[in-house]
Amino acid sequence: MSRFRQTLTEVVRASWLYVLVLMTMLFLVLPTLIVIPMSLSDARYLSFPPKSFSIEPFFSYFASLEWRTATKVSLITATLTMLLATTLGTAAAYSLHVTQSRFSGVLRGLMMAPMIVPTIFIAIGLFFVYARFDLNNTIPGLVLAHTLLALPYVVINVSAGLRSYDMTQEQAACILGASRLRAFFDVTLPQIRFSVIAAAMFAFAISLDEAVISLFISGGDSSTLTKRMFSSLRSEIDPLIAVVATLMTLLSIIMLCISIMAQRKAKRNAV
Amino acid sequence: MNRTEPGARNARELLKAERRNRWYLFGSGLPALLLVLLTFVLPIGWLFWLSLFDANGQLTVENYTRLLEPIYVLTFVQTFKISIIVTVACVLIGYPYAYFMIKGPRWLANLAMGLLLVSLWTSLLVRTYAWLIILQRRGMANDLLMSLGLTDVPLSLVHNLTGTVVGMVHIMLPFMILPLFASMKSIDPIYNQAAAAFGASPSRAFRDVFLPLSLPGLAAGATLVFVITLGFYVTPALLGGGKVQMISMRIESDVSMYANWGAASSLGVVLLVATLLMLFIVKKSAGLGRRSE
């Protein structure tokens, strides 16, 4: 093959790659992008250029008791989930890190399991068990369920942080007079704080976005935002949904940015 | 193994103290363990139990034998079909994307990763809703197709298989690309350089060196996508409408419409077993593949 033909083939191949990648990038980001203009339009169909401009849907959203309640439920649940999952998950990650026994292997497997098991299966199981204990349509019930889903991610993040941390410092703190718990809070936690923050963001986002389990175990006044959206989408396309979607998207992007910054800081500290 | 004689100084108390210490350390993980037991092991165990009883409370296998009926078989077939299509699409689209994230110009590669993350972090429901908008009869997709002259009438792109596949591919792409990217990143560029030094053209080097080395990451991503798609609910439910029914949707209707716990639980068990089996098979063959190297 002549030089020229070779280069040409490479250029063609390269441009084919570029085109494909650019199209994929558009494919990936399109849904996120159209949500915002959609919420500023009164129409049920989005077309370019948008046919009408109106902030009426925003007013409807803030006026609607149902949607405001659902928002409150989702935000409270997400915050509580973040706190519970981060605390439990960090403690578990610490335990897994310092003990290397058979038990810790079992614990780790159990905590990672919710990632492999189909969520619909967990959902109906929880629905069934909650019915027995009157936990359906309650916020505590939601928080427990969402924490279950968030735990694996917290454990993974915090474990990574612990791995790049020098445990001798905790030993040093102990011999200087700190109990193990004190040493953890004084020395270890400050140094893995970025992993913990990133994990907390994950937990919050997972809870806010959780749709399947919430579908079953939340209802009435404790309906989550996702449940209302889902039920609403099933019937018809309400412009109000776009507002909810926009707000959720903005929140997601903020969480993503915080998480990336925290992870980057964690990597820099590790060296 | 302990060489200390039982009468050795303080030995018994020291052993007790050691055991106590180990429990303290393990105890740190107990709250999490408790939560997992109560919200995960207990419900799932109960479901397994439920699948063995019929509506009258009698022990039976009919919940499982019912799954061999044509309606259910159809659901299984459709679920697997969708999973396979989605997986193949993700491989075809995801591999070049991951490759670009490694080899492309820095700023563009970072943008590619950034957009991937934005997609991943945007709420699942929001993205599914967005696809509903885009793919509807008077939506963007049809507008584009008609303006390009590819069709005269708006196509039915949603509430059917097409819509489901498009939505699922979008949701699953990050799960394909991220493991693949991680795997590709760990391939030492020295291999490609060596191949080039031996006279291989870039495409030859890719085919003979890079591609085989990236296969484990590809297998991991593909498995992940396949297995998650099998049990996925939200996106197929909204974008599939009436025409598509996957196992997850069947489970949902069995519970919320018919309150048929026997049927729902047995179906769920089968779904779980299929998932675990797939993971097991892939893990084993990955091990075998590595041994043959």
Next chain:
Amino acid sequence: MSEDPKLSMSIDIENLTKTYDNFAALDDVSLSIKSGEFLSLLGSSGSGKTTLLMALAGFVRPDAGSIRFGGREMIFEPPHKRDVGMMFQSYALFPHMNVFQNVAYPLKLRGYSRADIRLRVEQALATVELDHLIERGITEMSGGQRQRIALARAIVFEPKILLMDEPLSALDKRLRETMQLELRRLHERLGMTVVYVTHDQREALTMSDRIAVMSKGRIRQVDTPINLYERPSNRFVAEFVGESSCLPVTLQDGQVRFQGRPLRASSATAGLKNPSLVVRPEKLQFVTADASDCNLLHGHVTDVIFQGESQLVQIDLGEGMAVAIRRPTRSSASDRLPTRGEAVVLGLHLQDTLVVGDEQ
């Protein structure tokens, strides 16, 4: 070495055993460390020296035995209740605190007042000559500075016992030697009991009041540096501390023989297992064959190596045995060194003729 009870405490270790899966890290170790003493644990890796130190600190819980500080049983106490100072090999400073906060940490834990803390931290840093860096961050410090900060942190609360785990091993040679002398001086000033782990026998010889030589989880000999060097009690210690050649000898009716010839030994030789003659290079002299006041060895020179301040002459004694003799480099004619191939007679003074066996 002060024995002031306000400054230091004795350590009594009895029958300490620690086994990991069939591997005996500590094998029935017993040791008494005097109040205010500087004792080194000397051995190669795997000898058990670090395990012993960690047991003293409380990070390793032995399977059996007793550890007493000043007569009080400590073996059940967790590390944070042992009130000992410790220096780690990696220093283990807290990067998220500055120098002041690092050194102040043990005082804060003990509830000292803010003014008191300030005073003591400044004093401790002055002792290690780093008081001018009191507000800096840890990451800005060099290796030598971090080492001093770790030291300041370990002594700021005036512990009666100080444990050190190879604290100088990360430093370069020159700095290490300077620090060895400084640590020695610090010990004389502050007077606490020090247990110091090292694999460098020169370091141990420089700094210690006594050295415990360890291998395979047991203590082979505990003695002052001079006694360990001049009077090793077994072949392991003889070979580990200082240069030596160990030449096999035979025992016949209480008579020591080397290469068939009788040898006058300086110590009791009855009942030694695998008896060996310990020959240190600087103890040998070139003598004439008729010298009567020392033991004689015959051989010929195989090599002469110039090593700066001294020269090493390798001598083959036949039967596969060889020794080295070390002479300081001098220019006077009377100290002419033999050349390669020359037959020589070596003399070993009676007091320097040491016969040792394997450890009992």
